[in-house]
Amino acid sequence: VKLSLTLTDKTECTILVKKGAHKLLGSYWKPEWQDAVILGDEQVIDLYGDAVGEVIRPKVVHAMILSFPPGDENKNRAVKEDLEDSILSQGYSRRTCVVALGGGVSLDMAGYVAGTYMRGIPYLSVPTSLLAMVDAAIGGKTGVNTEAGKNLVGVIHQPGAVLIDPDLLKTLPPEEWCNGLAEIVKTALVGDAALFEWLETHVDELTQPGRIPDYPLEACVARKSDIVEKDPREGGVRAVLNFGHTIGHAIEKVSEHAIPHGKAVAMGMEVEARVAVSNCRFPAASSQRLFRLLQALGFHEKPDYSFEQLLPYLKVDKKNRGGEIRMALPRRVGEMAGATQGYTLPVSLEEARQAWESGP
Ligand SMILES: NC(=O)c1ccc[n+]([C@@H]2O[C@H](COP(=O)([O-])OP(=O)(O)OC[C@H]3O[C@@H](n4cnc5c(N)ncnc54)[C@H](O)[C@@H]3O)[C@@H](O)[C@H]2O)c1
Numbered sequence: 001v002k003l004s005l006t007l008t009d010k011t012e013c014t015i016l017v018k019k020g021a022h023k024l025l026g027s028y029w030k031p032e033w034q035d036a037v038i039l040g041d042e043q044v045i046d047l048y049g050d051a052v053g054e055v056i057r058p059k060v061v062h063a064m065i066l067s068f069p070p071g072d073e074n075k076n077r078a079v080k081e082d083l084e085d086s087i088l089s090q091g092y093s094r095r096t097c098v099v100a101l102g103g104g105v106s107l108d109m110a111g112y113v114a115g116t117y118m119r120g121i122p123y124l125s126v127p128t129s130l131l132a133m134v135d136a137a138i139g140g141k142t143g144v145n146t147e148a149g150k151n152l153v154g155v156i157h158q159p160g161a162v163l164i165d166p167d168l169l170k171t172l173p174p175e176e177w178c179n180g181l182a183e184i185v186k187t188a189l190v191g192d193a194a195l196f197e198w199l200e201t202h203v204d205e206l207t208q209p210g211r212i213p214d215y216p217l218e219a220c221v222a223r224k225s226d227i228v229e230k231d232p233r234e235g236g237v238r239a240v241l242n243f244g245h246t247i248g249h250a251i252e253k254v255s256e257h258a259i260p261h262g263k264a265v266a267m268g269m270e271v272e273a274r275v276a277v278s279n280c281r282f283p284a285a286s287s288q289r290l291f292r293l294l295q296a297l298g299f300h301e302k303p304d305y306s307f308e309q310l311l312p313y314l315k316v317d318k319k320n321r322g323g324e325i326r327m328a329l330p331r332r333v334g335e336m337a338g339a340t341q342g343y344t345l346p347v348s349l350e351e352a353r354q355a356w357e358s359g360p
């Protein structure tokens, strides 16, 4: 399936979901791009750097393959500078295109390097993790972490094309699978009731790491593209993508990242769904559907922390306004509440505590 995302600044981004898609990079290459920088973390570059290089080399004068150590802790400014210095030392001009290859960490880094090199050069994106395919690769948010927090410095820079190749998932470490699955459930709950039903009836096709049918990938890409097209700079509807993440981020932080993002978001969605039942009449039966689906997909963990441990992290959430906690909450499966309030609703500490403590 091929989708075209048109942004308010009239730039267009083609998103292709297709087995073998990474081999088609050449057909998205523009003649004016005379040099190529293939950029990703060491793990994905070791696996796929040469294959991508072979596709690109016939199209360019110079090509370089650049990598940095894997891990979110390396998505930082110091590493970005080193990467930039390597490209500068080769004398690459503005007529260069970056190929961002990898999971969300690689794409955020490579997109940010492209976004600022010589004040911005184009890039093409080849996501390799499930999370990157359904989430991080779409929307053009790029950037790095700082001591003060995650993703605090960056630019919005749209890739020229996103090539989603499910074949690349075969080598993804199985423990990474849950991170993508949780975002798929989130995308379905916030904006796609048909996808949600499909997930409920195809659990067996989702729980074998390394393999996934095209439909959920295409549906997630389409939903995220819709949302980004309406709200490229996150002023409104894009907030719906935060469902499960207010509590989820707090769980990640209180666990010092021992609980991976996907598991934290799955727990966060359960808690926030309970908030939605009391706060905006999300039907209790729908919240039960969500709990059952998450369980069937293997999200069983229950957080061990007290609400008091969580609270400091809830209080610093970016969505808060004037000391009040806000959450993106569903009103039914596939539809979010609060359209007239920026898609976030105020939640009292007492409501949040009850939802946290009333878990199964
Ligand atoms: N820009 C956005 O809109 C956006 C959205 C969501 C998340 N993110 C960011 O994405 C990051 C998380 O992304 P992630 O979960 O993909 O983590 P990641 O990029 O660190 O990838 C996880 C691990 O899997 C490895 N890997 C990836 N694909 C592989 C493959 N096909 N075969 C073998 N190994 C592979 C990587 O080398 C890494 O070690 C975070 O930094 C987060 O902030 C960005």
Ligand SMILES: [Zn+2]
Binding pocket: 183, 245, 261, 265
């Ligand atoms: Zn997430």
